[in-house]
Amino acid sequence: MKGIILCNGLPPKAPLLRMHLEEAQLFIAADGGGNTARDLGHQPDLVIGDLDSFRPSQDDDFEVIKDTDQETNDLEKALELAAKRSVSHAVVLGVTGQRIDQTLKNLSVLKSFNDQFDTLVFEDNFGTMFLLPRSYSAELTEGTTVSLFPLSGRVEGIHTQGLKYPLRDESLENGIRDGSSNRVISSPIEITYRTGDLLIFVGRDETQDEF
Template sequence: MNQCIIIGAAPVKDLSVFREYNTSDAFVICADGGLDTALAAKIKPDLIIGDFDSMKATPPANVETVRLMKEKDDTDMLSAVKEGLHRGYRDFLLFGALGKRFDHSYANVCILQYISKMGGHGVIIEKNEKLFFMPGGRLHLRDMRGATASVYPFGAPNATVSYTGMKYPLTEDVMTSDVPIGTSNLIESDNATITVLGGNVIIYVLTEEK
């Protein structure tokens, strides 16, 4: 068990997304109202954490539970990530992280950067959607022909990026945070790549509905 799955309180539009991941072999943390989603998807959490302001279900008595104060600096999702890091996990999948409120969604994108800063790797996942934070390096997009990828500088005013296998290729192009030229590039190869040569980026990948 070397992966930590965190389920947040934002609605998960399609519970079948969990079938693509081995939740039984991961450490599952429910961040507050994420417990409702977990129970609906028949996923047993290993830990429940939050101030319980969005949870409708009663936490099961046999599951470790951490109740937080309502007035606090960290969001429930960040508290869940910190707990996972404290327990030694560095690979995080975040569900229920987008869509309920823009400020909460944006905060969860920021958490991807926090995970990276702490030496880990995180992905926000929805059905047919994934969000990655990259502080440099190369992302391989294998067998994703027909999907779209969007790339934006994040946490810095610009980023230097190269693409291969995309409809609109880039070679060491400098993207700036005020001009979103990285929106909706079509993946045309079964082994496309996005390489970040300088700065940080958020990468959003949207696959076709199956």
């Protein structure tokens, strides 16, 4: 089952949200994400969070769950609920932008919840982020931006194929070396690695003018 979680960061463009909602069986707004949903002309199935940002309206027709636990942020609360309601493929929107500390926290949440879903993807108006499995292959348009980041410390034994700047049994490490702003030169691209947590960012296809 596919679920959409909308957070209170930089709002997704309306066509991006609409595209995912057409495929989703559950739409969760994380606290202030409920305001964003309303602003974009949609009602979530429910809103969950400590409700310090959500503005209720008399026209709301959905469940609201208040969770005041300060050990978890609103995204964690939403992901926990999505997992309990049998979501296997989760797409999180509105998860970047605004406060940088919250964006960094959400990347930590991505790592901690990744194994609870078949796929867990962060998406914004510029592209898609997710943790790579040990072996990954994808058909991507030539010229697409691909960035690789070691999410926690060091990632070793990285091999890439189809990128302008290849890696051959090499390492990336926080504060020392990352793999930002690479480009697809042939497809499919292939990425493998031995150890660590490797985050990929795939830039949005610039031919998709609707986004």
